[in-house]
Amino acid sequence: xxxxxxxxxxxxxxxxxxxxxxxxxxxxxxxxxxxxxxxxxxxxxxxxxxxxxxxxxxxxxxxxxxxxxxxxxxxxxxxxxxxxxxxxxxxxxxxxxxxxxxxxxxxxxxxxxxxxxxxxxxxxxxxxxxxxxxxxxxxxxxxxxxxxxxxxxxxxxxxxxxxxxxxxxxxxxxxxxxxxxxxxxxxxxxxxxxxxxxxxxxxxxxxxxxxxxxxxxxxxxxxxxxxxxxxxxxxxxxxxxxxxxxxxxxxxxxxxxxxxxxxxxxxxxxxxxxxxxxxxxxxxxxxxxxxxxxxxxxxxxxxxxxxxxxxxxxxxxx
Amino acid sequence: xxxxxxxxxxxxxxxxxxxxxxxxxxxxxxxxxxxxxxxxxxxxxxxxxxxxxxxxxxxxxxxxxxxxxxxxxxxxxxxxxxxxxxxxxxxxxxxxxxxxxxxxxxxxxxxxxxxxxxxxxxxxxxxxxxxxxxxxxxxxxxxxxxxxxxxxxxxxxxxxxxxxxxxxxxxxxxxxxxxxxxxxxxxxxxxxxxxxxxxxxxxxxxxxxxxxxxxxxxxxxxxxxxxxxxxxxxxxxxxxxxxxxxxxxxxxxxxxxxxxxxxxxxxxxxxxxxxxxxxxxxxxxxxxxxxxxxxxxxxxxxxxxxxxxxxxxxxxxxxxxxxxxxxxxxxxxxxxxxxxxxxxxxxxxxxxxxxxxxxxxxxxxxxxxxxxxxxxxxxxxxxxxxxxxxxxxxxxxxxxxxxxxxxxxxxxxxxxxxxxxxxxxxxxxxxxxxxxxxxxxxxxxxxxxxxxxxxxxxxxxxxxxxxxxxxxxxxxxxxxxxxxxxxxxxxxxxxxxxxxxxxxxxxxxxxxxxxxxxxxxxxx
Numbered sequence: 001x002x003x004x005x006x007x008x009x010x011x012x013x014x015x016x017x018x019x020x021x022x023x024x025x026x027x028x029x030x031x032x033x034x035x036x037x038x039x040x041x042x043x044x045x046x047x048x049x050x051x052x053x054x055x056x057x058x059x060x061x062x063x064x065x066x067x068x069x070x071x072x073x074x075x076x077x078x079x080x081x082x083x084x085x086x087x088x089x090x091x092x093x094x095x096x097x098x099x100x101x102x103x104x105x106x107x108x109x110x111x112x113x114x115x116x117x118x119x120x121x122x123x124x125x126x127x128x129x130x131x132x133x134x135x136x137x138x139x140x141x142x143x144x145x146x147x148x149x150x151x152x153x154x155x156x157x158x159x160x161x162x163x164x165x166x167x168x169x170x171x172x173x174x175x176x177x178x179x180x181x182x183x184x185x186x187x188x189x190x191x192x193x194x195x196x197x198x199x200x201x202x203x204x205x206x207x208x209x210x211x212x213x214x215x216x217x218x219x220x221x222x223x224x225x226x227x228x229x230x231x232x233x234x235x236x237x238x239x240x241x242x243x244x245x246x247x248x249x250x251x252x253x254x255x256x257x258x259x260x261x262x263x264x265x266x267x268x269x270x271x272x273x274x275x276x277x278x279x280x281x282x283x284x285x286x287x288x289x290x291x292x293x294x295x296x297x298x299x300x301x302x303x304x305x306x307x308x309x310x311x312x313x314x315x316x317x318x
Numbered sequence: 319x320x321x322x323x324x325x326x327x328x329x330x331x332x333x334x335x336x337x338x339x340x341x342x343x344x345x346x347x348x349x350x351x352x353x354x355x356x357x358x359x360x361x362x363x364x365x366x367x368x369x370x371x372x373x374x375x376x377x378x379x380x381x382x383x384x385x386x387x388x389x390x391x392x393x394x395x396x397x398x399x400x401x402x403x404x405x406x407x408x409x410x411x412x413x414x415x416x417x418x419x420x421x422x423x424x425x426x427x428x429x430x431x432x433x434x435x436x437x438x439x440x441x442x443x444x445x446x447x448x449x450x451x452x453x454x455x456x457x458x459x460x461x462x463x464x465x466x467x468x469x470x471x472x473x474x475x476x477x478x479x480x481x482x483x484x485x486x487x488x489x490x491x492x493x494x495x496x497x498x499x500x501x502x503x504x505x506x507x508x509x510x511x512x513x514x515x516x517x518x519x520x521x522x523x524x525x526x527x528x529x530x531x532x533x534x535x536x537x538x539x540x541x542x543x544x545x546x547x548x549x550x551x552x553x554x555x556x557x558x559x560x561x562x563x564x565x566x567x568x569x570x571x572x573x574x575x576x577x578x579x580x581x582x583x584x585x586x587x588x589x590x591x592x593x594x595x596x597x598x599x600x601x602x603x604x605x606x607x608x609x610x611x612x613x614x615x616x617x618x619x620x621x622x623x624x625x626x627x628x629x630x631x632x633x634x635x636x637x638x639x640x641x642x643x644x645x646x647x648x649x650x651x652x653x654x655x656x657x658x659x660x661x662x663x664x665x666x667x668x669x670x671x672x673x674x675x676x677x678x679x680x681x682x683x684x685x686x687x688x689x690x691x692x693x694x695x696x697x698x699x700x701x702x703x704x705x706x707x708x709x710x711x712x713x714x715x716x717x718x719x720x721x722x723x724x725x726x727x728x729x730x731x732x733x734x735x736x737x738x739x740x741x742x743x744x745x746x747x748x749x750x751x752x753x754x755x756x757x758x759x760x761x762x763x764x765x766x767x768x769x770x771x772x773x774x775x776x777x778x779x780x781x782x783x784x785x786x787x788x789x790x791x792x793x794x795x796x797x798x799x800x801x802x803x804x805x806x807x808x809x810x811x812x813x814x815x816x817x818x819x820x821x822x823x824x825x826x827x828x829x830x831x832x833x834x835x836x837x838x839x840x841x842x
Binding site: 170 | 343345350361437440489490510528530531533534535536539540545548718723724
């Protein structure tokens with residue numbers, strides 16, 4: 001356990017260092033977003049003054065040490081783009097991203113497990129082949145394309161859903177009305193995200209179940225007269241779920257990174273879009289903060305998965 | 319009885335009139351965050367500054383022709399030597415919190431911009447002293463005459479002294495109080511801004527009660543939302559390909575007009591062969607500017623002027639003869655005479671030392687108009703034996719190569735690039751910035767152009783006593799630039815907007831800048 005924790009700490013340090021270095025290795029400067037687009041009108045001496053203000057004129061190692069020092073103090077720095085502390089920027093976006101990617105992960109896991117188990121059970125049937133083709137097709141669909149098709153169909157043609165945003169800006173809803181409004185905005189992005197991510201869980205579930213259904217204890221359960229559904233969802237599913245749990249934990253770690261493409265297509269105010277814009281705008285502190293959040297959450301869920309494994313699969317020892 | 323019914327008719331007619339004159343809500347999509355929308359925190363030049371000026375006012379305002387008129391000031395007088403500007407402020411103007419607006423606010427704001435560097439507002443106020451003999455009078459003393467100082471007066475927002483003097487750090491201070499036609503009532507980060515009409519506005523209550531500005535990042539989503547009626551207008555301009563589709567719809571109105579944003583071909587004036595104006599003239603001579611406008615902009619644009627200044631700008635010299643025109647044969651002969659021959663017969667000319675005339679033409683990715691422009695130019699120079707390799711890189715990388723750290727004094731690292739300057743460069747006709755050989759003055763001279771004779775004229779126009787004198791000098795400057803062609807102004811794309819006129823149709827087109835500005839909402 002101790003070595004495990006030590007290795008996590010090492011990984012974290014490496015990740016933090018890369019977080020710092022990678023943005024700075026990209027060509028371009030954060031200047032345009034430090035001062036807005038009007039930087040073209042700024043005299044060079046003010047440019048130098050600005051760089052100094054943000055410590056960007058210091059040598060790289062000095063900036064790095066300062067970054068580590070601030071990090072230890074829990075200070076993620078100041079976002080150039082938002083002109084606010086990075087932490088508060090992240091905290092503003094986090095709920096929306098968790099709502100979007102969390103809901104989608106839940107749906108895609110449940111859907112993938114149920115359909116995957118059924119397909120394995122009916123292995124080789126028309127249902128299995130049909131489901132397999134459908135999910136492979138979904139997997140190959142670019143999410144921005146699917147998103148735009150859904151917008152064109154359900155938002156524009158039928159007018160059932162809004163086209164953009166996470167809530168109606170010109171309405172001041174409260175209570176259930178507000179919840180309903182948020183759900184309506186959530187629907188299309190969640191459907192897009194679910195459809196384009198469900199195949200992973202489905203494929204893992206299906207192949208695991210095909211293996212499990214051949215096991216002796218399944219035959220035993222059948223022969224002792226348990227109903228088919230009980231065999232499937234009680235006896236077989238529990239063991240078939242093991243690899244799915246792995247996939248789920250990996251996905252869970254990436255929930256906070258949001259879904260850049262889907263968030264952009266639907267103008268959803270999540271972390272993925274924020275991160276993408278931070279990269280475009282060379283907002284170093286914001287990039288560092290967002291990547292750190294993602295790194296920590298991936299490491300955390302990995303750690304959690306390690307611990308949970310000993311529970312769900314007693315064969316595993318830490 | 320009849321009298322009464324006539325009266326009722328007239329009254330209801332009046333009611334109807336006032337009802338139609340006032341629009342309850344306009345949803346205007348913007349593409350990105352403008353942070354707290356204060357003078358120090360707004361993000362983009364367009365639409366950011368224009369949205370800022372819905373909340374704040376300046377002493378002057380540019381009318382629809384781009385000419386500055388008094389606004390918060392009632393009168394503006396300039397001394398004969400052009401260095402003393404005396405302004406009488408409008409009476410009964412109040413801040414959104416009810417406090418009266420006075421000369422002290424003007425002095426405080428201008429001194430704030432002088433003290434705390436602002437990319438846009440600080441530079442033009444350098445060396446200006448502000449005196450306030452009484453609460454309604456402001457006397458501005460300039461260290462040298464500035465013929466464009468009225469544009470500065472129209473550009474610089476005034477903030478309330480009683481609030482901003484409490485600001486610890488103006489760069490992050492968040493407070494929405496201005497004198498403008500709208501109050502900022504709500505910001506939901508990365509989602510929307512909400513502005514409510516200021517009923518007490520000195521120029522009358524604005525014609526739209528509530529302005530909601532949703533942030534829609536994606537261009538396609540923006541125009542889909544417009545077509546579906548989920549927004550009523552967008553600050554994003556329409557691309558020419560979409561115009562026909564939008565014009566065909568009865569519920570959408572397309573508004574277009576001249577734009578002051580430029581599309582340029584930059585030559586690195588320090589690198590051979592582009593250090594030779596004769597080579598630049600040959601290249602200029604084989605590009606068909608009208609074809610660029612026709613095929614790339616589908617006609618929604620104006621052919622460039624060889625001296626940068628837009629024909630719709632008041633500073634344009636209408637006596638220029640345009641770009642040189644050369645046939646392929648004439649261009650080949652000209653290059654031949656300059657010593658660039660194709661000695662190995664591969665279709666590409668070489669320098670006298672044998673290096674081929676092959677150069678990288680940089681352009682930013684994600685901008686199809688510029689990529690197509692670069693490709694058409696590469697095609698145009700190929701027949702005369704010059705190769706331009708078009709390379710599309712992300713816009714920050716291109717900027718870093720062309721204009722390292724936005725500081726011309728740091729040099730440049732490219733052969734050729736497709737580039738553009740935003741509208742303020744044209745509005746001010748900032749020729750000194752564009753062409754001066756001293757990198758401290760020629761802050762936009764990214765091509766490294768140097769012409770000592772021109773430098774003197776550039777200095778003179780910057781300190782001309784009045785507009786007439788400056789116009790005369792600018793005419794001369796444009797003639798020289800049109801000869802030297804340090805870069806090529808290829809075209810000026812038109813600004814095209816799409817709106818839903820049934821919701822609101824009070825939009826006014828400001829020459830070169832578009833429909834997103836104060837005068838689209840305030841009674842003119």
